Amino acid sequence: MWISILQDLAEIFSATVTKQSFYRPMMKKIIFSLLFIICLFKADLFAQIDGAVVKPYKADFLLQNARVVTVTHGILENTDLLIKDGKIAAIGQNLTPQNYTLVDCSGKSVYPGFIDSGTSLGLVEVNSLPETQDFMELGKLTPQMQALTAVNPNAVAIPVTRVSGVTTVLTQPRGGYFPGTAALIQLNGYTPDQMDAGFKAVIMNFPSAAKSGDYDSRSEETIQKEAEKKRDEIDEIWKKAANYLSIKEKGGQLKYYPEMEQLSRVLKKEIPLFIEVNAAKDILTALEWVKEKDLEVVFTGVAEGWKVAEKLAASKIPVITGPVLTLPGRASDKYDVAYTNAAALHKAGVKLALRTQDTENVRNLPFHAGFAAAYGLGVEAALKSITINAAEIFKVADRLGSLEVGKNATLFIADGDPFEPKTQVEQVFINGYRIPMTNRHIRLYQEFLDREMKPAE
Amino acid sequence: MRTKLILSVIGTFWFIVVSQAQEISKGDVFIKNAHVITITNGLLEHTDVLVENGIISKIGSGLKEPKGVPVVDASGQFLMPGIIDAHSHLALEVINEASSPITAEVKMEDVIDPFDVGIYRALAGGTTVSHAMHGSANAIGGQNITLKHRYGTRDPDQLIMEEAPRTIKFALGENPIRVHGRGKNLQPRSRMGVEAVIRNGFEEALQYKAAWEDWNASEKGKEKPQIPPVYNSRLETLVDILEGEIIIHCHSYRADEIYMLIKVCQAYGIDKIVFSHVNEGFKVAPELAKYTMGASVFADWWAYKFEVYYSTAYNAAILTKNGVVTSINSDSDELIRHLYHEAAKTQRYGGLTDDEALALITINPAKQLGIDKLVGSIEVGKQADLVLFDKHPLSIYAIPQMTWVDGVKYFDREKDASDQRLKVDPEETLEPIFLHTEHHNCMRDVDFYFTGFGRNLFGHSH
Numbered sequence: 034m035w036i037s038i039l040q041d042l043a044e045i046f047s048a049t050v051t052k053q054s055f056y057r058p059m060m061k062k063i064i065f066s067l068l069f070i071i072c073l074f075k076a077d078l079f080a081q082i083d084g085a086v087v088k089p090y091k092a093d094f095l096l097q098n099a100r101v102v103t104v105t106h107g108i109l110e111n112t113d114l115l116i117k118d119g120k121i122a123a124i125g126q127n128l129t130p131q132n133y134t135l136v137d138c139s140g141k142s143v144y145p146g147f148i149d150s151g152t153s154l155g156l157v158e159v160n161s162l163p164e165t166q167d168f169m170e171l172g173k174l175t176p177q178m179q180a181l182t183a184v185n186p187n188a189v190a191i192p193v194t195r196v197s198g199v200t201t202v203l204t205q206p207r208g209g210y211f212p213g214t215a216a217l218i219q220l221n222g223y224t225p226d227q228m229d230a231g232f233k234a235v236i237m238n239f240p241s242a243a244k245s246g247d248y249d250s251r252s253e254e255t256i257q258k259e260a261e262k263k264r265d266e267i268d269e270i271w272k273k274a275a276n277y278l279s280i281k282e283k284g285g286q287l288k289y290y291p292e293m294e295q296l297s298r299v300l301k302k303e304i305p306l307f308i309e310v311n312a313a314k315d316i317l318t319a320l321e322w323v324k325e326k327d328l329e330v331v332f333t334g335v336a337e338g339w340k341v342a343e344k345l346a347a348s349k350i351p352v353i354t355g356p357v358l359t360l361p362g363r364a365s366d367k368y369d370v371a372y373t374n375a376a377a378l379h380k381a382g383v384k385l386a387l388r389t390q391d392t393e394n395v396r397n398l399p400f401h402a403g404f405a406a407a408y409g410l411g412v413e414a415a416l417k418s419i420t421i422n423a424a425e426i427f428k429v430a431d432r433l434g435s436l437e438v439g440k441n442a443t444l445f446i447a448d449g450d451p452f453e454p455k456t457q458v459e460q461v462f463i464n465g466y467r468i469p470m471t472n473r474h475i476r477l478y479q480e481f482l483d484r485e486m487k488p489a490e
Numbered sequence: 491m492r493t494k495l496i497l498s499v500i501g502t503f504w505f506i507v508v509s510q511a512q513e514i515s516k517g518d519v520f521i522k523n524a525h526v527i528t529i530t531n532g533l534l535e536h537t538d539v540l541v542e543n544g545i546i547s548k549i550g551s552g553l554k555e556p557k558g559v560p561v562v563d564a565s566g567q568f569l570m571p572g573i574i575d576a577h578s579h580l581a582l583e584v585i586n587e588a589s590s591p592i593t594a595e596v597k598m599e600d601v602i603d604p605f606d607v608g609i610y611r612a613l614a615g616g617t618t619v620s621h622a623m624h625g626s627a628n629a630i631g632g633q634n635i636t637l638k639h640r641y642g643t644r645d646p647d648q649l650i651m652e653e654a655p656r657t658i659k660f661a662l663g664e665n666p667i668r669v670h671g672r673g674k675n676l677q678p679r680s681r682m683g684v685e686a687v688i689r690n691g692f693e694e695a696l697q698y699k700a701a702w703e704d705w706n707a708s709e710k711g712k713e714k715p716q717i718p719p720v721y722n723s724r725l726e727t728l729v730d731i732l733e734g735e736i737i738i739h740c741h742s743y744r745a746d747e748i749y750m751l752i753k754v755c756q757a758y759g760i761d762k763i764v765f766s767h768v769n770e771g772f773k774v775a776p777e778l779a780k781y782t783m784g785a786s787v788f789a790d791w792w793a794y795k796f797e798v799y800y801s802t803a804y805n806a807a808i809l810t811k812n813g814v815v816t817s818i819n820s821d822s823d824e825l826i827r828h829l830y831h832e833a834a835k836t837q838r839y840g841g842l843t844d845d846e847a848l849a850l851i852t853i854n855p856a857k858q859l860g861i862d863k864l865v866g867s868i869e870v871g872k873q874a875d876l877v878l879f880d881k882h883p884l885s886i887y888a889i890p891q892m893t894w895v896d897g898v899k900y901f902d903r904e905k906d907a908s909d910q911r912l913k914v915d916p917e918e919t920l921e922p923i924f925l926h927t928e929h930h931n932c933m934r935d936v937d938f939y940f941t942g943f944g945r946n947l948f949g950h951s952h
Contacts, residue, residue, distance in 0.1 A: 158799075162795075244920045244923065245922060246924050247924075256920065311925050336925055337923075360611070362923040364607050365914075366908065368611045392793070393793035394791070403887065454886060456838070475802075478802055478839075481773055483812075
């Protein structure tokens with residue numbers, strides 16, 4: 034159609050440019066080509082890029098007729114949930130629709146977003162490539178290193194993770210005695226600050242007196258001595274930090290000493306200390322070490338917690354354990370100790386949260402919880418360990434961890450039990466943002482399921 | 491005379507001991523009233539399965555309880571065929587012979603470790619057969635061995651599934667390039683070099699074969715060449731591949747390298763090839779369906795190295811829906827314990843049916859290992875490798891309760907004792923503890939990997 038219009042235009046132009054019939058066909062051709070190119074160019078300006086981007090966006094959503102799994106106040110059937118200004122504004126039956134975007138949740142369940150209490154998400158892009166690893170600094174004493182600084186809001190693994198209903202993760206540095214400061218992040222935002230979920234903790238790796246794996250050829254004596262030496266080093270650091278703090282509190286002049294500044298905040302209980310400790314006897318040593326100090330402490334890892342569960346419970350120290358889907362630590366262990374550890378801790382009365390300790394497969398958190406549930410933890414406790422318990426340990430229970438009015442609208446809709454692989458997570462919201470249910474894995478699926486498929490008309 | 495008698499008595503005794511040692515134990519069992527997931531014939535409710543001498547002899551409801559056969563009441567429980575892992579390094583003392591880009595002569599059957607407690611742990615996860623593979627350091631690696639998890643034997647040979655055809659490991663991409671190209675300045679240094687190494691190997695094998703044919707033919711005539719060709723077990727093996735006697739299982743990730751090897755195989759008339767890992771297999775699914783014995787993939791592993799950055803957890807679903815014989819493997823002593831859960835992930839990522847998902851860990855890997863006539867489904871006449879779950883195996887809450895190999899029960903959750911090691915090192919005063927170490931070991935025994943540089947580079951190693 035438009036080509037014939039062009040031809041007509043060319044005819045008119047060539048007719049006006051020259052009256053000589055000899056040139057007319059050629060002129061007509063030239064002008065036609067020029068017009069054609071101009072039109073192509075013009076068309077390009079409008080349609081050079083195919084497809085539309087699906088972005089997170091904020092609106093007021095009314096989730097209607099859902100099975101609302103509040104975590105803290107039981108399960109509410111046929112219930113509506115209103116998301117307004119990023120918060121859960123109302124939960125109840127037959128809420129008035131007004132001008133909200135309606136989401137029919139008949140036959141669907143709504144859960145609070147899941148929290149993974151220990152990951153490297155955002156700090157690593159490709160595991161084997163050092164250029165993309167930002168979780169470890171040089172030196173044993175770097176508590177001031179901020180994981181939040183190095184979080185890449187555009188890490189490909191972030192959208193891969195959040196469509197599973199995992200909305201919030203602790204992302205943490207690794208390495209030395211005090212590798213740095215971990216940050217709780219929500220998996221939506223364009224800057225680290227937008228992702229900041231409002232909690233930080235200084236990480237400490239407790240020196241181990243256990244023989245570690247195949248390559249450890251040290252004698253029992255050497256192992257013991259080295260662990261003691263490391264504890265002495267840590268005690269020295271601790272004294273130094275206490276010194277720093279007392280000088281500071283007395284108004285003394287201090288040089289820039291960010292390591293001690295950060296540790297002094299731990300001493301003042303402004304920031305908690307997360308102690309990674311796994312072997313049973315290390316856990317007992319760590320309990321002793323902590324007892325002498327007035328600190329806010331959480332134990333992480335705690336792989337052999339089942340062996341000392343009563344003592345852990347008595348200490349009232351919360352525990353972040355996992356991964357659940359991992360091998361037993363020792364060849365002599367029962368095959369399922371990693372599956373049952375969480376249950377043993379819970380039964381002893383330990384306050385418990387779970388972690389995957391993963392980067393690209395943090396999306397498997399619900400499956401870790403499901404395995405723990407099956408192997409003795411039970412579904413309810415497993416659910417709490419990745420929602421409200423984690424939120425309480427991270428002191429964000431006023432905003433996250435359950436479906437309650439006033440909390441952040443960080444939640445998801447699923448067509449069944451989110452621990453079951455068969456279940457589909459249909460919609461995720463983070464702070465009231467509707468999260469696009471897509472990521473690179475899904476786009477590759479869409480493109481390659483049928484290579485010859487023509488786009489829908 | 492007397493000495494002769496003594497010798498013959500000793501000889502007979504020796505023969506009895508040896509022959510008994512080689513006897514593989516087979517069992518009888520009657521499993522009553524189970525939900526039987528046959529894989530090839532749907533789900534049979536309230537069905538009994540009778541096993542006699544290690545073979546499934548009857549399947550039906552209301553079968554008569556035979557006398558003298560142990561009975562298992564499986565009411566409300568789910569019986570499925572033993573899970574088969576087409577890519578594993580379980581029960582191997584070493585994995586890589588990284589000394590050359592081609593090491594077709596080495597055999598994993600020479601390095602089986604029957605004391606690996608991982609075998610028991612795999613049984614506790616319902617896995618009864620694993621394909622114990624050479625590592626991925628070389629473009630053409632060693633010959634693999636298919637194992638049956640008859641845990642408890644101290645005889646490595648008793649773990650071998652004797653009926654299984656020969657297979658060999660190939661490897662493309664980053665690993666052989668890193669070990670030989672970057673590590674030793676030897677070809678292959680790139681994916682071009684990987685193709686060249688494989689083609690050169692096949693060409694050399696053809697020359698070798700021709701030289702022997704010449705020699706053998708000339709022996710009959712009068713004009714005998716001066717020297718016979720030198721026997722070369724590496725080239726012998728490559729000739730066997732070219733003659734279709736060995737199934738290739740090729741470690742691969744990117745679509746281009748998968749496509750490359752498909753073309754190389756076509757050029758040499760090879761059709762017995764399975765691609766393993768194949769993270770980008772979904773991009774060449776129609777080609778994999780048309781020209782190969784299939785793809786053996788991870789459910790969701792990705793981003794552990796650059797060549798798996800552009801992966802999708804929907805890989806198994808895309809491959810299945812494009813008609814590729816697809817399996818899900820472990821490549822890990824950890825994953826091998828819950829392949830039923832790995833298979834279940836294909837229901838989240840791509841919505842496979844129960845039958846499709848369970849085929850990924852039973853009949854499909856059996857096909858890829860050439861043992862589908864013997865195992866991989868519950869059918870009369872097949873070997874009685876079975877696992878009983880308390881719930882449907884694709885549910886996250888399912889727990890394997892009992893596992894049989896050849897009708898012999900090797901795992902029973904109720905009778906599970908905590909220490910299942912077959913031997914304990916008497917010199918070991920302090921038992922080592924492994925804490926969330928990487929469980930993947932395709933690159934084990936590659937020296938370079940254990941240098942500080944290598945370790946940093948390859949935290950994940952398969």
